Amino acid sequence: VTPGSALLPTSAGGVYLYPGEFEAIVHGLGSAASALSPDPRNSLVSPPVIARSVIERAGYAKSFPHLLGTVLTRSPGGTADEPDIVLLPAACYCVYALYEGARLEAPAELSVGATCFRHEATTEQGRLRSFRMREFVLLGTEEHCRPWRDTRLAAVRDWLASLGLETDRAVASDPFFGSENRLLKALQAEEQLKIELLTEVGDGHVQAVASGNYHKDQFGRVFGISDGSGAVAHTACVALGYERLALALLHRHGPDLRSWPGHVRKTLGLEEALG
């Protein structure tokens, strides 16, 4: 094994091992991203599996059946069974379930980290089936959520620029609660519910490295969450994709972390990590 900064391919496409220097970047991104959140105590980590019922109720299983990985187990006798869990498709779902039935006296902001899974059909640079995501989530009113999403995403964009990553801001055409209906898709795009930050993660490979999503009252309705006035809560989230961000930084600054610009090394704590 050659230690280094490059992802190590495995015999499964879109599944990679992460060597120490790659992990130093991911770890540095995580520590630095924590500074974007106002209250680091409200942080959660989720395991890579979640109750099937949460994902079904949230509408993901219906909208993206081809991306969802469910879990199959076998009895000692060999009989196959689909138990009560699936692979987590995005970090923030565990938060809405955690707040089921809650009435929020004030907007609640949380940070959640998790390894997510999507059964992607292709394996170009930056398209991983298993990947780590950090999300900031706000639960509140309509007046809180959309401006928060825009402000927080702008802060992420400035932060990425400070790391040398210029990003393009684009309205996504495939929002989180997807639809096969083209008119509905167009309306969702018109509402700018999902905005992505795109950058090059390899020669000629542009991927979304962050996104900001405003879900309106979709998850508030499903999980019975209300705001201070008793109305259905609205939610929004801003997501960072750690592997894609690390790949973008490696593409921008090169494979030798010791030659990266001093302020990037400092922000990511690479001096200490690399010894």
Place this chain on the structure above:
Amino acid sequence: VTPGSALLPTSAGGVYLYPGEFEAIVHGLGSAASALSPDPRNSLVSPPVIARSVIERAGYAKSFPHLLGTVLTRSPGGTADEPDIVLLPAACYCVYALYEGARLEAPAELSVGATCFRHEATTEQGRLRSFRMREFVLLGTEEHCRPWRDTRLAAVRDWLASLGLETDRAVASDPFFGSENRLLKALQAEEQLKIELLTEVGDGHVQAVASGNYHKDQFGRVFGISDGSGAVAHTACVALGYERLALALLHRHGPDLRSWPGHVRKTLGLEEALG
């Protein structure tokens, strides 16, 4: 959500969310454990999924079919398919696959971290279906592997004692390459291939928090790994279970991390983490 140090149950048994203070313990354990490994550059992180073929060839799917979680996906049309990956049952499997066909001029020692999955039938304190594991792995000769396993496990035991965790050392009766054959099981126990460190993770709940395993040439044979002389390589690993260790520390020192003994807080870097 009340921030705190206790695992947050979800609607799926044996699946928990980890709040910030619990994560501070896990993070501190990870940093401190790195000091147990001689060369931190030889570190890997694995995603929670792995090629199905690796787990089948390694014998896990046959030995523990009831614990293995496989992944099921569906086509856009709804047809179910079992793709080429399964949930990782132990961190070290990715290492043997990475060394497939290698000839080792010298023993190789690696550290690997991963979130693992086992479809446990019960959910008592400390028995999680999804849990994080750090493993140290040695690939070398028979002469290297067993003494390394014993030395490394003794170091782990001393380290845990320094954190206030007294552990019992026990030979396990269910080694990694399991057998339904009672005589074979007894012989494997007699050979002391798997040794566990046990401690209380809750009132009356004793669990293994670490283990040391000597696999003889099992994985060397399967993956065609040879030592410097061209003989089949032997392997050994020492594993730490992060959630169980964190639970054991919480059980030992109490739920308020600020009241933990100063040297434990210092070793785990809790002062900085808690602000």
